[in-house]
Amino acid sequence: QxxxxxxxxxxxxxxxxxxLTCTVSGGSISSVNYYWSWIRQPAGKGLEWIGRFYxxxxxxxxxxxxxxxTISADTSKNEFSLRLSSVTAADTAVYYCARVAFNTALAxxxxxxxxxxxxxx
Amino acid sequence: EIVLTQxxxxxxxxxxxxxxxxxxxxxxxxxxxxxWYQQKPGQAPRLLIYGASSRATGxxxxxxxxxxxxxxxxxxxxxxxxxFAVYYCQQYGDxxxxxxxxxxxxxxx
Numbered sequence: 684q685x686x687x688x689x690x691x692x693x694x695x696x697x698x699x700x701x702x703l704t705c706t707v708s709g710g711s712i713s714s715v716n717y718y719w720s721w722i723r724q725p726a727g728k729g730l731e732w733i734g735r736f737y738x739x740x741x742x743x744x745x746x747x748x749x750x751x752x753t754i755s756a757d758t759s760k761n762e763f764s765l766r767l768s769s770v771t772a773a774d775t776a777v778y779y780c781a782r783v784a785f786n787t788a789l790a791x792x793x794x795x796x797x798x799x800x801x802x803x804x
Numbered sequence: 805e806i807v808l809t810q811x812x813x814x815x816x817x818x819x820x821x822x823x824x825x826x827x828x829x830x831x832x833x834x835x836x837x838x839x840w841y842q843q844k845p846g847q848a849p850r851l852l853i854y855g856a857s858s859r860a861t862g863x864x865x866x867x868x869x870x871x872x873x874x875x876x877x878x879x880x881x882x883x884x885x886x887x888f889a890v891y892y893c894q895q896y897g898d899x900x901x902x903x904x905x906x907x908x909x910x911x912x913x
Contacts, residue, residue, distance in 0.1 A: 790896070794848035
């Protein structure tokens with residue numbers, strides 16, 4: 684059974700960098716069959732796709748966040764990470780890591796439980 | 805960016821009734837790359853439908869998806885108590901960003 688688990692600080696100061704890690708178990712982030720993504724959801728609001736990582740090293744980002752976002756991976760730890768710089772209160776949200784599968788036509792088939800990150804001084 | 809607009813915002817129905825949820829795209833979407841998710845309070849979303857009409861693993865057959873181009877529909881044939889939740893559509897075409905609709909809440913009437 685695939686499991687994804689987000690970890691990282693729950694509180695970040697404005698203008699600083701938000702950093703989260705997703706640890707994957709039950710599957711390899713080196714697999715050619717999946718993308719690995721970050722998606723966020725402000726409280727009471729909808730979902731926003733942040734970006735994705737592929738084992739080849741390819742990354743794609745939401746253009747609205749592209750200048751501030753970096754997604755990277757550590758295959759030795761089977762983890763991938765999100766860095767979002769210059770955060771503001773508008774970046775306060777639950778952040779989900781997720782697996783995007785080719786055999787579900789690139790839909791998200793597994794989600795982490797989510798990590799609440801609050802941007803506040 | 806493709807904008808997805810879901811309607812209605814809230815659907816008030818009773819258990820056993822049929823639910824029809826709509827998602828309209830601002831431009832044509834490749835049907836292969838369209839999905840529906842269910843989200844309950846405090847939980848991550850769950851994949852229901854991918855490729856516009858294929859049920860994900862373990863999803864009951866009372867859930868069905870249809871549509872193409874700019875208009876897509878999620879139908880729940882007979883609402884069970886556990887189906888009351890928020891539903892999101894998503895498109896994931898060739899170019900980012902992959903976008904979600906704003907959600908439809910199915911609540912108990």
